[in-house]
Amino acid sequence: MTPRDAADDNPANDGDSAGRSRWSYLDRPPLNATALRRALVRPGGLWSEVEVVQRTGSTNADLVAAAEAGEAAEGAVLIAEEQSAARGRLDRRWTAPARSGLFFSVFLRPGDVPVARWGWLPLLTGVAVATGLARSAGVDTALKWPNDLLVTVDGQERKAGGILAERAGDGVVMGVGVNVTLRADELPVPQAGSLALADAVSTDRDPLLRAVLRSLEDWYGRWRDAGGDPAAAGLQEAYAAGCATLGRRVRAELPGDRSLVGEAVAVDGDGRLVLATEKGVQEPVGAGDIVHLRPA
Incomplete structure (x- = not known):
């Protein structure tokens, strides 16, 4: 993968073109790429490469391009500290302050699973992210079908993240965005939320990201071992239990x-x-058919 503006592990190398200094990281420290690789990339594991960049347009766009060019192996993980052109479902745009959340994409190539069952990958990712955050942040994260992550702030459900799936060659790129330390005055809309506003016991992004990726590896392995059958993998039951x-x-x-x-x-x-x-x-509705899903 060769996304632009790749970062090393030294936050001082980010420069001061935006008025930053090494001291500006105290409030929102950068991810430790070396420690993440050491914790996640292992023989026989899913994650093959972990790369952190300071900023890019979209981790999904970068990883899709790399996968289609044959430059990304299954299990490649691309993480951005900041995105300037982040996208959600139906090409909806969103922004967040640098280092305020988890913004990453992964490349999956489930070639042994029938393509007809690949539609479960966004739901699987939702279950994995919610499970990982519940364990590491102590926040009860619910799922709004098909791709939103919800937390409770002041007694109200608010969207704190989302998931985007895109086909890329013979695989799928799964993009995840989660608001971690956004304050109330930084929310893009009043209905948004963050782990911090939901009283998370930890907002340290390194262990949060490790927990989420380990959870995703676990659920993805179960699903593949079951041939993509969501019921046999326990995925269908888990999604229903966490779906608000x-x-x-x-x-x-x-x-x-x-x-x-x-x-x-x-x-x-x-x-x-x-x-x-x-x-x-009883009418089934697919994620690709939905423009909006709202309370009636």
Whole structure:
């Protein structure tokens, strides 16, 4: 991988073009790339390469380009301290202050799993991130189908992160963004949240990232060992247990100004959200069909 502006482990090398100095890192210290590699890259493990860059447009865009050029092995991890063109689902844009969160992408190549089951990868990543953060940050992280991470701030559910999946050659790049230390005055919208605002017991990004990536390695291994069968891997049950969408009445806004209203009753074997409508019919909706999913 060769994303621009790659960083070494010395924060003083970041320069002062933006008015920074070595002392500006005390509030939000940089990730320790060497320690992350030592902890995560091991023989027989999933993670093959861990790279940290100071800033880039989008870790997903960089890793997709590397994968399509044949320059990324499965298990490559690209982490950015800051992104200038971060993207969410449906190409929605978002920004966050440097070193205020976990912004990373991983390249997965589940060639032994039928492609029809790859749609579970974003949901798998959500379960892995929520599990890792619960253990390392002590924050109860819920999942909003299909790709949002929720935390509770002042008694209200708020979005603290999201997941983006993109095909890249013979694999998939999974992008994750989690707000860690964002303060209330830094939130992009009032409905957003962060681990700090949710009273996390730790906001040290190094152990948080290690916990999340180890959790992702574990869940990905279970899923592959089960041939991508979400039920056999325990993934379907785990996702349902952590999904805040289930049991609620929602409006699925679809392309062409269409909408579907009903109670979210299940996530089926294909990862689709099943809505029980007022007509007594259960309608499955795929993530690719949704423009917005809102409370009804």
